[in-house]
Amino acid sequence: MNALVVGAYWGDEGKGKIVDLLAANSDWVVRYNGGDNAGHTIVVGDKKIVLHVLPSGALQGKNVAIGPDVFFNPASFLKDLNHVRESGFSPGKIVVDERAHVIMPYHIKLEGEKIGTTKRGIGPAAQDKANRTTDVTVFDMTSPDFLKKIKEVVNEKEAQLTAAGILGKNFDAETYCRRIYEVYSAYAARIRQYAGNVSYMLNEEIKKGSSVLLEGAQGSLLDVVHGTRPHVTSSNTIAGGAAANLGIDLRPFKIIGIVKAYPTRVGEGLFVTELGNYEDTKNEERNKPLTIAEKKSVVEGNEKLLGRWIRMDGAEYGATTGRPRRVGFPDFVALKYAAMINGINEWAITKIDVLGGKAFKAAIAYKKGTSITERFPFKLEGYEAVYGQTEYFWPSMTEGQCKAAVSEGYDALPKGMKQYIKELVRHTGIPVRMISLSPERDITLINGVFERTVEYLRK
Numbered sequence: 001m002n003a004l005v006v007g008a009y010w011g012d013e014g015k016g017k018i019v020d021l022l023a024a025n026s027d028w029v030v031r032y033n034g035g036d037n038a039g040h041t042i043v044v045g046d047k048k049i050v051l052h053v054l055p056s057g058a059l060q061g062k063n064v065a066i067g068p069d070v071f072f073n074p075a076s077f078l079k080d081l082n083h084v085r086e087s088g089f090s091p092g093k094i095v096v097d098e099r100a101h102v103i104m105p106y107h108i109k110l111e112g113e114k115i116g117t118t119k120r121g122i123g124p125a126a127q128d129k130a131n132r133t134t135d136v137t138v139f140d141m142t143s144p145d146f147l148k149k150i151k152e153v154v155n156e157k158e159a160q161l162t163a164a165g166i167l168g169k170n171f172d173a174e175t176y177c178r179r180i181y182e183v184y185s186a187y188a189a190r191i192r193q194y195a196g197n198v199s200y201m202l203n204e205e206i207k208k209g210s211s212v213l214l215e216g217a218q219g220s221l222l223d224v225v226h227g228t229r230p231h232v233t234s235s236n237t238i239a240g241g242a243a244a245n246l247g248i249d250l251r252p253f254k255i256i257g258i259v260k261a262y263p264t265r266v267g268e269g270l271f272v273t274e275l276g277n278y279e280d281t282k283n284e285e286r287n288k289p290l291t292i293a294e295k296k297s298v299v300e301g302n303e304k305l306l307g308r309w310i311r312m313d314g315a316e317y318g319a320t321t322g323r324p325r326r327v328g329f330p331d332f333v334a335l336k337y338a339a340m341i342n343g344i345n346e347w348a349i350t351k352i353d354v355l356g357g358k359a360f361k362a363a364i365a366y367k368k369g370t371s372i373t374e375r376f377p378f379k380l381e382g383y384e385a386v387y388g389q390t391e392y393f394w395p396s397m398t399e400g401q402c403k404a405a406v407s408e409g410y411d412a413l414p415k416g417m418k419q420y421i422k423e424l425v426r427h428t429g430i431p432v433r434m435i436s437l438s439p440e441r442d443i444t445l446i447n448g449v450f451e452r453t454v455e456y457l458r459k
């Protein structure tokens with residue numbers, strides 16, 4: 001089976017966990033967008049591994065590739081690789097596309113404070129990509145003319161680098177280029193062996209009948225075109241981005257949307273179903289479990305504290321930057337939009353365990369003044385959520401109960417959970433293939449899920 005995994009909300013949906021699971025049946029796992037702004041967490045036994053650039057299939061010993069439109073930080077790549085190897089895993093073949101855009105030290109320095117980025121230099125690297133003459137590729141980095149290339153680029157960017165204080169006081173251009181070269185040529189020496197053309201490789205593999213898994217980074221609502229601009233990332237995160245970025249035909253691919261049971265968002269930008277607000281979340285005291293009195297206040301309708309409760313139970317702190325993630329009520333408007341713009345065939349729901357013991361509702365429309373819409377607006381200003389009548393609730397499940405649910409199958413899930421899943425399926429028109437109940441690879445329910453959720457669409 002060829003499949004593509006894409007996040008439905010604003011990232012951190014649990015793509016890493018699902019990719020790791022699906023990788024067991026894949027020959028190749030390929031990253032098609034983003035860079036080390038991503039943080040994909042995989043838990044295997046007592047090991048927790050966060051990968052930023054390397055595809056999550058690396059832990060299943062699979063062949064992995066990094067596509068030509070990835071913003072490639074060589075240091076992060078090597079760190080990921082070391083991390084995987086030191087944890088006792090080893091990927092199969094590794095291919096890094098020679099056209100991938102290298103993140104240079106000045107990209108990170110040039111990153112502004114606006115919009116709450118991950119500060120990995122993704123935006124500035126994307127500007128150089130669009131600029132064409134100032135882009136440094138893996139091809140450039142691994143060629144004998146690398147120093148010459150750095151000099152040309154720094155020369156062209158000199159005014160910008162001087163204005164930003166990168167050149168001038170501490171460095172003249174010549175010294176700066178040599179410094180970069182020293183560090184980056186050492187990376188290049190280790191990466192040269194992996195450089196190749198991922199488009200030819202993948203097309204040949206697909207033709208041969210190999211099974212390919214494509215791993216998206218970020219989420220649909222962070223797409224540079226279809227997301228909540230300007231608070232988005234710099235790449236096409238949606239499924240179609242993979243066709244354009246990798247140069248492959250997506251028709252043989254199943255598109256799997258990863259839906260976290262509740263949306264989260266890091267960084268700035270409007271968030272219609274948010275529980276509490278951005279500033280509160282940002283300034284919140286870490287790891288402070290709710291008191292009994294606070295939990296009581298949640299039952300009485302304190303949404304800010306419900307947000308904190310979900311954040312605590314779901315460990316919603318950024319895998320890349322450690323920032324607390326903003327949390328919201330499930331949003332069927334956003335999910336319906338994600339299903340449409342990606343062409344999603346089936347959902348994988350993650351972190352549904354986190355909502356156990358917490359009553360919640362889901363947005364079914366947005367409202368602005370007197371007008372109500374089921375469409376996801378380009379500009380969210382002034383919109384508020386219209387929630388469905390149903391309040392969902394089921395008691396929280398222990399790890400043992402989650403494990404048991406995995407073997408017993410879909411029918412044995414708590415009633416309130418199935419009710420939520422049913423509404424999600426009906427609102428989006430997409431059935432569910434799997435339900436993740438823990439960070440652990442194996443605690444994922446597949447048995448009976450697709451069959452039952454397809455039935456929801458027939459009735």
Ligand code: GDP
Pocket residue numbers: 007011012013014015016017038039040041042043314315319350351352353354436437438439440
């Ligand atoms: P990604 O960026 O989409 O790969 O997601 P992240 O790794 O940034 O964040 C997802 C977090 O949720 C990670 O800490 C995972 O270990 C964890 N996780 C994934 N699936 C589940 C689940 O079903 N239940 C719980 N409780 N945690 C999960």
Ligand code: IMO
Pocket residue numbers: 007010011012013037038039040115116117118119120121122123216217218219222231232233234266267268319
């Ligand atoms: P994964 O793959 C969540 C967000 C940043 C910021 C905006 C732009 O782990 O789901 P950027 O550094 O890309 O220019 O930042 O996008 N962002 C993510 N949020 N998960 C991610 O990746 C993200 N990658 C970028 O927080 O709001």
Ligand code: MG
Pocket residue numbers: 011012013038039040041319
């Ligand atoms: Mg993440």
